[in-house]
Amino acid sequence: MHKIIKRVKAEKRSLLETEAKELLRGYKIPIPTFRLIKSEGEISGIRESIGYPLVMKIVSPDIVHKSDAGGVKVGVKDEEEARMAYQEIISKAIKYNKKAQICGVIAYKMIPQATEIIIGMMKDPHFGPVIMFGLGGIFVEVLKDISFRVLPIEERDAEEMITEIKGYGILKGVRGEAPKD
Missing domain, CATH: 3.30.1490.20 (ATP-grasp fold, A domain)
Structure with missing residues (x-):
């Protein structure tokens, strides 16, 4: 690695x-x-x-x-x-x-019915290492529905990043769909 x-x-x-x-x-x-x-x-x-x-x-x-x-x-x-x-x-x-x-x-x-996510990381000149989370694929381009945190983070920070995006409902499961893992 x-x-x-x-x-x-x-x-x-x-x-x-x-x-x-x-x-x-x-x-x-x-x-x-x-x-x-x-x-x-x-x-x-x-x-x-x-x-x-x-x-x-x-x-x-x-x-x-x-x-x-x-x-x-x-x-x-x-x-x-x-x-x-x-x-x-x-x-x-x-x-x-x-x-x-x-x-x-x-x-x-190919994983049928999968929901693509995006996780990214960069080094911000002011904040240092930063991590990003959001729905992936075309959603990130169109909706720009992403969350950021300055690293390091803890598990609760990662959970907050997931729940604070607008697309969280898709991850929770909508209209009878099972929650995404």
Whole structure:
């Protein structure tokens, strides 16, 4: 884990999704099984190692908003679709930013009915390390419904961050849905 952080700091960039997932895994936070695919040939065997359906996303330090670049495919059902999705994601990413460094495509098991969240961290010039929480995906872009805390925090602070966002009702479960975990 320290190697990842050291490398990212040295390169003065944000974590890639694959790196963030490795850090979460290192802290025993459950995440879906994933694989970084660097060539179309690496797609074979996904059924055995991950399973279908998949979510596939471009991995590039130069493409932050993957959906805007056409770099996301959801509900990929089989190997043939995975190959087509891989080609399309790479092609659209290059078209979106010809100078982008493309690290590959991350593939992970799609979790039906999941609610995406975002957790971020930055070093504020005035406050120091700050953590952010909110609903993820398009919600963070459109609603900007996020909460912040200066680090370090305690468990009760994290719970407050979750309950104070406007989208907390979605996490609690609405209209008969079970609460999100």
